Amino acid sequence: MAAFVKELATRPSRRGGNVVVLDSGAGLANATLQQRLVPVRLFYDYLIEEGLRESNPVGRGRYTPVRKFGGHQRGLVPRLTKLPWIPSEQQWLDLLDVAREEPVRNRVMLALAYDAALRREELCSLRTDDLDPAHRTLRIRAETTKTRRERVVPYSAATGVLLSGYLTHRATISRARGPLFLSESRRNYGQPLTLWTWSKVIRRVGLAADLPRFSTHTTRHLCLTDLARMGWELHAIASFAGHRSTESTLTYIHLSGRDLAEKLNRGMQQIHSWRVDMLTRAARASEAVAE
The missing domain is CATH 1.10.443.10 (Intergrase catalytic core)
Incomplete structure (x- = not known):
């Protein structure tokens, strides 16, 4: 299994120069690597059900809070979740x-x-x-x-x-x-x-x-990100994009940084007001001592 995963991680893409993004560093994206492991994992599940094996060598990346039951089981290939690229x-x-x-x-x-x-x-x-x-x-x-x-x-x-x-x-x-x-x-x-x-x-x-x-999907990413930047509500963006779940839409909210920017501005306003207030008090205290 280790040799198979290594081969997947270094396998060149059949599309060669037409590859747009090399998430795996070789030509197979991280999601593609995960897909290649699914049938192997299912095959070993079948062998376990038939009593031919006692364990599955293809980990699912599960987490068990109790340490004595194995703790964190890592998958053979780490699952990466990246924000879509959009042009400046x-x-x-x-x-x-x-x-x-x-x-x-x-x-x-x-x-x-x-x-x-x-x-x-x-x-x-x-x-x-x-x-x-x-x-x-x-x-x-x-x-x-x-x-x-x-x-x-x-x-x-x-x-x-x-x-x-x-x-x-x-x-x-x-x-x-x-x-x-x-x-x-x-x-x-x-x-x-x-x-x-x-x-x-x-x-x-x-x-x-x-x-x-730049790909055929980049314009979609850019549009939905721009809608998030303009302050569209989550359900409105999801309806416009045709998303079944708002989980997919959250990507564009995160990519736009809208919520983070608003929280940062609110937080900085509070900090700024606090600092100004403290400076004012210090100035008043100095004037009182001088008098």
Whole structure:
């Protein structure tokens, strides 16, 4: 098992240079390492049930408060939980400079991905009848979402202008109703844009802006973090994002630092007031002694 875990931790990714983030330091993310160990753990559980083994060598990372029962049992691979990466203001501006040179389809897709905090599949699966230009909203169908829950999300007026321009351009490719975003390559002209094509577009734009960590999910992270920075309530962000549980939404609250900043400001105000009060008392005491 030790040799297997070591091999997982050093195994190069099959995607090679297309890897965006190397959480494991080798090409397999920490979550991927955990997934590789699950079937092995279940197999040993089966052997124990069949009476062929007495113990499972793949630890679950459980904690037992009573020391005599084993205390803390560490997993073979430590479970890491990291905050999602988002670009700084300058990095975002650099990305937009590169995006301005992209075709109108790519620009409107990037705008919608941020504006409506869309996942890659939700964005690429949009259809013409999902649009409501009168109210500037999108219908995200349940079958395209991660949680299988339909929702309606708004988009900004600026994105609406881009979308209007794209719809005019789309009419030169196909006037048929159906998938909103169409391929313009010679090989798949007029066919629905695939997830992989959009990933390649984002990868190319990110590299051109010197942001190799930029991915199709970065715009969603950035939008939800910005909503948290603006003071949106937790349940409102969860509803907008289509999260089944607010536990997922808490990530963006933490990433924004909103709550921590508010607590810091309140705490610093109290400390500042206390220090000023103490200085004032000291000054008054000095004046009294002088008199």
